[in-house]
Amino acid sequence: xxxxxxxxxxxxxxxxxxxxxxxxxxxxxxxxxxxxxxxxxxxxxxxxxxxxxxxxxxxxxxxxxxxxxxxxxxxxxxxxxxxxxxxxxxxxxxxxxxxxxxxxxxxxxxxxxxxxxxxxxxxxxxxxxxxxxxxxxxxxxxxxxxxxxxxxxxxxxxxxxxxxxxxxxxxxxxxxxxxxxxxxxxxxxxxxxxxxxxxxxxxxxxxxxxxxxxxxxxxxxxxxxxxxxxxxxxxxxxxxxxxxxxxxxxxxxxxxxxxxxxxxxxxxxxxxxxxxxxxxxxxxxxxxxxxxxxxxxxxxxxxxxxxxxxxxxxxxxxxxxxxxxxxxxxxxxxxxxxxxxxxxxxxxxxxx
Amino acid sequence: xxxxxxxxxxxxxxxxxxxxxxxxxxxxxxxxxxxxxxxxxxxxxxxxxxxxxxxxxxxxxxxxxxxxxxxxxxxxxxxxxxxxxxxxxxxxxxxxxxxxxxxxxxxxxxxxxxxxxxxxxxxxxxxxxxxxxxxxxxxxxxxxxxxxxxxxxxxxxxxxxxxxxxxxxxxxxxxxxxxxxxxxxxxxxxxxxxxxxxxxxxxxxxxxxxxxxxxxxxxxxxxxxxxxxxxxxxxxxxxxxxxxxxxxxxxxxxxxxxxxxxxxxxxxxxxxxxxxxxxxxxxxxxxxxxxxxxxxxxxxxxxxxxxxxxxxxxxxxxxxxxxxxxxxxxxxxxxxxxxxxxxxxxxxxxxx
Numbered sequence: 001x002x003x004x005x006x007x008x009x010x011x012x013x014x015x016x017x018x019x020x021x022x023x024x025x026x027x028x029x030x031x032x033x034x035x036x037x038x039x040x041x042x043x044x045x046x047x048x049x050x051x052x053x054x055x056x057x058x059x060x061x062x063x064x065x066x067x068x069x070x071x072x073x074x075x076x077x078x079x080x081x082x083x084x085x086x087x088x089x090x091x092x093x094x095x096x097x098x099x100x101x102x103x104x105x106x107x108x109x110x111x112x113x114x115x116x117x118x119x120x121x122x123x124x125x126x127x128x129x130x131x132x133x134x135x136x137x138x139x140x141x142x143x144x145x146x147x148x149x150x151x152x153x154x155x156x157x158x159x160x161x162x163x164x165x166x167x168x169x170x171x172x173x174x175x176x177x178x179x180x181x182x183x184x185x186x187x188x189x190x191x192x193x194x195x196x197x198x199x200x201x202x203x204x205x206x207x208x209x210x211x212x213x214x215x216x217x218x219x220x221x222x223x224x225x226x227x228x229x230x231x232x233x234x235x236x237x238x239x240x241x242x243x244x245x246x247x248x249x250x251x252x253x254x255x256x257x258x259x260x261x262x263x264x265x266x267x268x269x270x271x272x273x274x275x276x277x278x279x280x281x282x283x284x285x286x287x288x289x290x291x292x293x294x295x296x297x298x299x300x301x302x303x304x305x306x307x308x309x310x311x312x313x314x315x316x317x318x319x320x321x322x323x324x325x326x327x328x329x330x331x332x333x334x335x336x337x338x339x340x341x342x343x344x345x346x347x348x349x350x351x352x
Numbered sequence: 353x354x355x356x357x358x359x360x361x362x363x364x365x366x367x368x369x370x371x372x373x374x375x376x377x378x379x380x381x382x383x384x385x386x387x388x389x390x391x392x393x394x395x396x397x398x399x400x401x402x403x404x405x406x407x408x409x410x411x412x413x414x415x416x417x418x419x420x421x422x423x424x425x426x427x428x429x430x431x432x433x434x435x436x437x438x439x440x441x442x443x444x445x446x447x448x449x450x451x452x453x454x455x456x457x458x459x460x461x462x463x464x465x466x467x468x469x470x471x472x473x474x475x476x477x478x479x480x481x482x483x484x485x486x487x488x489x490x491x492x493x494x495x496x497x498x499x500x501x502x503x504x505x506x507x508x509x510x511x512x513x514x515x516x517x518x519x520x521x522x523x524x525x526x527x528x529x530x531x532x533x534x535x536x537x538x539x540x541x542x543x544x545x546x547x548x549x550x551x552x553x554x555x556x557x558x559x560x561x562x563x564x565x566x567x568x569x570x571x572x573x574x575x576x577x578x579x580x581x582x583x584x585x586x587x588x589x590x591x592x593x594x595x596x597x598x599x600x601x602x603x604x605x606x607x608x609x610x611x612x613x614x615x616x617x618x619x620x621x622x623x624x625x626x627x628x629x630x631x632x633x634x635x636x637x638x639x640x641x642x643x644x645x646x647x648x649x650x651x652x653x654x655x656x657x658x659x660x661x662x663x664x665x666x667x668x669x670x671x672x673x674x675x676x677x678x679x680x681x682x683x684x685x686x687x688x689x690x691x692x693x694x695x696x697x698x699x700x701x702x703x704x
Contacts (some may be wrong), residue, residue, distance in 0.1 A: 153505035153603035208633035212656030236659035251505035281560035304564030
């Protein structure tokens with residue numbers, strides 16, 4: 001059994017990672033079709049699957065695939081995702097945008113946690129990058145000790161704003177060596193970000209909401225609650241952009257229902273799927289973007305007893321590649337699990 | 353009344369800022385003497401006070417000043433500070449190292465908060481940069497609403513590691529545009545930091561302690577408790593180095609004894625000395641190193657009701673220049689206040 005796979009938005013940072021991830025993880029791909037807007041359609045893309053001509057997106061063409069990954073805006077997904085997935089004859093759609101994440105009847109999936117919610121579904125939402133990275137670490141802790149409070153402060157990389165974000169940071173940083181800030185603002189105006197990110201820290205990702213939180217911050221709360229199926233989990237987030245190229249870091253404080261120790265958490269997490277414990281302060285081993293970039297597993301370290309919640313709390317630091325676990329990898333893992341469970345089978349067969 | 357002023361460690365990042373700060377704030381300086389080790393002694397320094405020949409440090413020479421600022425290591429301060437300050441005939445010593453911060457009989461001062469503790473003292477400790485920046489914002493909130501819990505995650509700049517830290521980040525970042533990471537590691541090995549900081553985030557500042565926290569993180573707890581005179585204040589910190597040149601940022605969550613609102617906190621902080629409220633999300637106004645660098649006031653913004661502690665909690669984001677409020681400015685402010693209260697007077701007169 002192999003599937004015809006489509007990627008919509010193949011030229012963006014996430015779309016590019018999806019192509020690579022499908023290939024290196026040997027997803028059973030009968031054929032890969034790349035879709036983009038008229039700006040890129042007709043161009044040739046060099047991929048591990050060979051040289052592919054990018055096709056102009058249409059709902060009909062996307063519907064002819066077995067599995068379609070959407071690496072597009074929420075607006076685009078809102079307009080087209082349901083039509084691509086519509087039965088009979090539609091594709092299984094895995095959407096990386098936030099368009100459907102908060103719809104009760106659309107599953108929001110982290111495969112290590114709640115794969116079962118995707119059964120019999122044709123449209124599946126992929127979580128926000130910050131959510132997915134925290135969730136794989138928090139879920140085992142929740143199952144064992146019960147989460148009562150979660151407080152997160154993030155260190156999010158430029159690639160969270162896509163390829164344009166990386167480029168803007170690179171260009172701005174290069175200019176910093178020879179130009180003053182006014183010249184930099186002229187030559188490299190902030191467009192991917194609200195202010196220049198080079199050598200700066202910006203506590204503003206996505207739009208501000210009435211309660212003073214950004215949508216990015218609330219997404220982490222909304223999505224973690226949905227994925228964990230704890231509708232009232234007390235969780236707060238401060239989402240901050242930092243001048244890194246790739247991989248998000250998160251400083252996390254938890255209060256637990258049961259007593260928890262750093263060593264107990266370390267042992268539990270060492271056995272957890274998708275998690276890599278990097279926590280030996282005597283050897284200066286802890287999570288960092290430098291190492292987590294390009295890795296599938298989310299790194300966790302700096303695990304220590306909370307100075308606030310005592311025996312019922314921990315502090316920890318996580319770092320994960322937000323283009324991988326935070327986006328492309330998680331999406332491909334969803335398809336892999338659906339394949340293993342034969343949930344893609346009917347679709348694959350129906351179109352052969 | 354003007355004072356003979358000495359700065360020991362005048363060539364470092366903090367020493368340099370002390371010279372500038374004394375001048376631009378018109379501290380009543382009869383004469384300025386710069387002290388350094390034999391490596392720099394004899395060289396000429398161009399300062400706003402004119403061209404000065406750097407003198408070789410000796411306790412005797414330092415004792416002949418009215419006020420001596422120490423911008424040196426803890427080891428150096430431990431060896432010499434008490435001898436410089438020893439009565440009779442010693443100087444008032446304001447020490448920027450951590451050597452004496454935790455001694456019960458040596459005051460640790462943030463002038464906006466606990467100036468009175470410096471009365472009749474000749475050796476005064478200047479707090480850790482992260483502590484001072486948080487403290488000026490937290491103190492008014494504590495006085496009005498009572499702090500029950502404080503949780504801090506920091507975004508600390510390279511200059512926290514001095515001039516060498518700035519230089520290492522600049523050099524490493526420049527190399528990133530043309531070299532791969534192996535070449536960078538060879539050409540610019542991490543010495544100021546444990547790992548390359550360019551485009552990275554390092555959750556490790558100062559040495560690790562047995563409980564898994566770094567000394568930097570515990571300093572913030574120890575020092576805030578001492579400055580606020582709340583020996584058991586629950587406070588925790590995750591201290592993280594980010595690739596910025598100057599100004600530390602801090603994501604802070606507080607739980608309070610009394611009900612608190614974002615607007616109430618904003619109004620209170622707008623009237624607080626040393627604090628600049630930058631908090632208008634509708635205009636994308638919030639604290640950032642880009643603006644806070646070089647400014648005396650600590651910026652505070654992103655003030656919002658806690659999603660964890662409800663009516664009895666807030667989240668906020670602060671940003672302050674750690675070479676100024678976090679070091680040189682606070683030290684000079686201590687001397688200014690002592691001058692205003694005539695606590696320097698006897699010294700000044702005794703040596704005229």
